[in-house]
Amino acid sequence: MPRKATEAAAAAKKPAAKKTTTRRVKKTETNELPELTWDHVATRAYFISLDEGGDPTENWLRAERELVSA
Numbered sequence: 820m821p822r823k824a825t826e827a828a829a830a831a832k833k834p835a836a837k838k839t840t841t842r843r844v845k846k847t848e849t850n851e852l853p854e855l856t857w858d859h860v861a862t863r864a865y866f867i868s869l870d871e872g873g874d875p876t877e878n879w880l881r882a883e884r885e886l887v888s889a
Contacts, residue, residue, distance in 0.1 A: 855886055 863882035868875065 855883070859886055 860879060860882045863886060864875070864878040867873070867878040867881055871878075
């Protein structure tokens with residue numbers, strides 16, 4: 820059965836595909852310090868002790884100082 824004139828016209832006239840646009844947003848700088856965990860300090864203190872030896876407490880305190888300033 821042939822299509823009606825309005826159906827044929829509607830089928831021929833397809834809507835154009837919309838283009839999506841992406842807005843670029845600048846990253847906001849944060850003044851937030853990274854979280855200093857026990858694992859970070861312990862790992863750094865371990866490597867200090869491997870390199871230089873010394874007192875474990877001093878190595879721990881040095882590791883904390885280094886990681887806080889970094």
